Amino acid sequence: MxxxxxxxxxxxxxxxxxxxxxxxxxxxxxxxxxxxxxxxxxxxxxxxxxxxxxxxxxxxxxxxxxxxxxxxxxxxxxxxxxxxxxxxxxxxxxxxxxxxxxxxxxxxxxxxxxxxxxxxxxxxxxxxxxxxxxxxxxxxxxxxxxxxxxxxxxxxxxxxxxxxxxxxxxxxxxxxxxxxxxxxxxxxxxxxxxxxxxxxxxxxxxxxxxxxxxxxxxxxDFSTSINIKITYSCESKIDLSTLGDINLISISHNEINLEVKDKAKIPYIVNSLVENKVNIYELNQNTVSLEDIFLN
CATH class of the missing domain: 3.40.50.300 (P-loop containing nucleotide triphosphate hydrolases)
Structure with a gap:
């Protein structure tokens, strides 16, 4: 009922x-x-x-x-x-x-x-x-x-x-x-x-x-991007610019914080990072508020 x-x-x-x-x-x-x-x-x-x-x-x-x-x-x-x-x-x-x-x-x-x-x-x-x-x-x-x-x-x-x-x-x-x-x-x-x-x-x-x-x-559903934190060593061999629409949020020592705008590309990006010996230690979906939903 x-x-x-x-x-x-x-x-x-x-x-x-x-x-x-x-x-x-x-x-x-x-x-x-x-x-x-x-x-x-x-x-x-x-x-x-x-x-x-x-x-x-x-x-x-x-x-x-x-x-x-x-x-x-x-x-x-x-x-x-x-x-x-x-x-x-x-x-x-x-x-x-x-x-x-x-x-x-x-x-x-x-x-x-x-x-x-x-x-x-x-x-x-x-x-x-x-x-x-x-x-x-x-x-x-x-x-x-x-x-x-x-x-x-x-x-x-x-x-x-x-x-x-x-x-x-x-x-x-x-x-x-x-x-x-x-x-x-x-x-x-x-x-x-x-x-x-x-x-x-x-x-x-x-x-x-x-x-x-x-x-x-x-x-x-309204969240449109995902953050990936990676460690980048001398063994890593990848040009991040080849991965598509990615924003570089911060760099600290060998730690890089990236924002991926297109969630559909996450599997491709993760596979590319792993294949090129880039360590992924955090992957979070950016959260939106009810205000974001209401205004959009």
Whole structure:
């Protein structure tokens, strides 16, 4: 069973297509990164999948429930929107109690306090929400999303505008939820955050999936060069310039560090080096970051 199945999903606002014939599968028990520039359609997709916006065409299922069973789906998921919709005249206990009742949950005060402890707000529970900082309000939004231990949680920019200490706490909570079997669907402009937390990603551009897959595999696929470290002795008889497109990175005594741009030529280059008595003692593929992938 997939946590999310999306099939040929389209959403139009008047004549503007925001989600364009989108197909996506999200396996359970992971943090899935959903990336894209502002206006790409990320928040719209979350609103469709959580039942807050109607699709134009196509279909989807959440936790094996069809989009036709949206009332059931809403009880199985948690949603943290990019912009928190909070009742600021309440304190956080009152707000979370109210939200739990809207979800059909019967949570005790101790269970509410446990959620507050998870987001590090247990010491300010009597303060009116209107007096909270922006970062604290984000934590309240996260707290209401995890009420009732949902199997799937949508987090839309959960650390945007949050201080570094709170970001670390949110990351720890996300990893803890994942380790307990919760599926996290995460959107973020913080690519370092996605790289730390996510196993698989998809990149959305103008309502279409431009790229998707396992993050480590994508980084490997996007890496375009390999470094070779060799030792070069008086017995070595090879002109490195004959090996093709190679960059000389450094020379230190009899040690040479080379960059090979065309990975397809590695077998030929290695064989040529060995045949000419050049010792290879290190061969590494240059790594790329998620930022490199996103920008390319």
């Amino acid at each position: 997939n946590a999310i199945n999306i099939m040929n999903l389209t959403k139009k606002f008047n004549s503007k297509t925001v989600i364009d014939n989108l197909n996506l599968e999200v396996k359970p028990n992971q943090v899935f990164g959903f990336l894209g520039k502002n206006g790409a359609g990320k928040s719209t997709l979350i609103n469709i999948l959580s039942g807050n916006v109607y699709k134009t065409s196509g279909s989807f299922s959440i936790l094996d429930y069809s989009h036709n069973d949206i009332s059931i789906i809403k009880k199985q998921i948690g949603v943290m929107p990019d912009v928190a919709n909070l009742y600021t005249n309440m304190n956080v206990i009152e707000f979370l109690t109210y939200m739990s009742k809207l979800k059909g949950l019967s949570l005790t005060k101790n269970e509410i306090f446990k959620v507050l402890s998870d987001v590090k707000l247990e010491n300010v529970h009597k303060v009116k929400i209107q007096n909270y900082s922006f970062g604290m309000k984000k934590k309240i939004s996260l707290a209401q999303a995890i009420l009732g231990k949902p199997k799937l949680i949508f987090l839309d920019e959960p650390t945007s505008g949050v201080d570094p200490e709170s970001i670390l706490a949110i990351h720890d909570l996300i990893k803890s939820l994942r380790d307990k079997g919760t599926t996290i669907f995460l959107t973020s402009h913080n690519l370092n955050e996605v790289e730390k937390l996510c196993t698989n990603i998809a990149i959305l551009e103008k309502g279409k999936i431009k790229l998707q897959g396992n993050l480590e595999k994508l980084k490997e």
